[in-house]
Amino acid sequence: MPLDDTFAKVPRHGRALPLRVGTRGSPLALWQTRHFLSIITRFCPVLRNAEAFEERVIATSGDRIQDRALADIGGKGLFAKEIHEALLDRRVDFAVHSLKDLETELPAGISLACTLAREDARDAIVLGAGCGVPDPADPYGCLPAGAVIGTASVRRQSQILHARPDLRCGIIRGNIQTRLGRVRAGEFAASFLALAGLKRMGLEREAGVVLDAEAMVPAAGQGIVGITCRSADAELLELLSAIEDRAAAAVSRAERALLAALDGSCRTPIGGHARLLPTGALHLTGLVARPDGSFLLKRSVTGEAADAARLGTALGEELRADSPADLFA
Numbered sequence: 155m156p157l158d159d160t161f162a163k164v165p166r167h168g169r170a171l172p173l174r175v176g177t178r179g180s181p182l183a184l185w186q187t188r189h190f191l192s193i194i195t196r197f198c199p200v201l202r203n204a205e206a207f208e209e210r211v212i213a214t215s216g217d218r219i220q221d222r223a224l225a226d227i228g229g230k231g232l233f234a235k236e237i238h239e240a241l242l243d244r245r246v247d248f249a250v251h252s253l254k255d256l257e258t259e260l261p262a263g264i265s266l267a268c269t270l271a272r273e274d275a276r277d278a279i280v281l282g283a284g285c286g287v288p289d290p291a292d293p294y295g296c297l298p299a300g301a302v303i304g305t306a307s308v309r310r311q312s313q314i315l316h317a318r319p320d321l322r323c324g325i326i327r328g329n330i331q332t333r334l335g336r337v338r339a340g341e342f343a344a345s346f347l348a349l350a351g352l353k354r355m356g357l358e359r360e361a362g363v364v365l366d367a368e369a370m371v372p373a374a375g376q377g378i379v380g381i382t383c384r385s386a387d388a389e390l391l392e393l394l395s396a397i398e399d400r401a402a403a404a405v406s407r408a409e410r411a412l413l414a415a416l417d418g419s420c421r422t423p424i425g426g427h428a429r430l431l432p433t434g435a436l437h438l439t440g441l442v443a444r445p446d447g448s449f450l451l452k453r454s455v456t457g458e459a460a461d462a463a464r465l466g467t468a469l470g471e472e473l474r475a476d477s478p479a480d481l482f483a
């Protein structure tokens with residue numbers, strides 16, 4: 155059925171417009187929400203009017219608590235909890251998330267309806283004034299000995315400390331603009347940000363060093379926007395699945411299955427990154443480490459994209475079996 159016909163069913167079924175979209179209020183979250191709306195309206199002319207959508211900004215616990223590592227306050231679910239509640243309470247009809255902030259096991263009644271095309275999945279280092287000139291052959295070489303790097307992510311912390319045990323990490327939180335400001339103010343020698351967020355904010359020039367996915371394994375879902383809605387809302391699920399990006403769906407299935415198989419404690423540094431090869435096969439890298447970088451295990455597999463979830467589960471189980479048991483206590 156042509157997409158327009160599918161979407162034309164929305165008002166015909168008597169669903170009241172506007173459709174209410176839930177989003178966090180950060181500049182990146184709002185950008186991603188408007189990006190999603192521009193895609194859905196391109197596919198669906200019937201929704202191309204000013205009254206079709208209404209943005210509802212929802213503050214999450216992750217936005218409110220700014221001084222602690224995510225692992226210490228309950229992990230990634232914190233950016234989504236209040237948004238799930240708004241969906242279940244029917245205050246919104248669907249919601250836009252950074253997929254890497256969305257827990258693998260969603261609450262009963264909430265479904266991941268679709269994923270949008272991936273922006274760059276890599277991490278970047280934002281360099282403060284005391285850093286040297288970046289050398290592509292030695293991505294961490296420009297960081298001064300003993301420097302304090304701002305990050306609230308145990309995944310990034312473990313990988314940089316593994317490569318540079320002389321460095322130290324301090325907690326930096328807040329949205330992209332806040333974190334850039336704190337590096338500029340000299341509170342930290344440098345910090346990490348997802349390149350996807352910098353690009354979407356037009357701040358790519360702030361990326362002093364771009365780390366390839368081998369040097370710094372990204373988080374599962376990094377750079378991908380995911381849309382949730384109520385599992386019982388068959389009509390909206392159908393509409394949203396029509397705009398799914400197939401490549402993003404395959405890589406995110408692999409990465410999220412890996413994460414789910416490894417998920418022991420939210421304090422465990424875990425990386426997961428999949429990409430589609432020119433042959434159409436799927437290449438998946440997974441990483442488990444200790445937060446201090448003293449242990450780091452990284453493995454890759456290649457298989458059929460159609461088996462994305464199974465590949466992720468198998469790699470996750472293998473990494474778990476070959477890591478010290480206390481990492482998953």
Ligand SMILES: NCc1[nH]cc(CCC(=O)O)c1CC(=O)O
Pocket residue numbers: 252253254255346347348349350351375376377378379
């Ligand atoms: N946890 C915060 C968060 N969630 C998504 C992004 C960036 C965009 C993305 O990865 O899709 C960021 C900021 C960052 O990690 O630098």
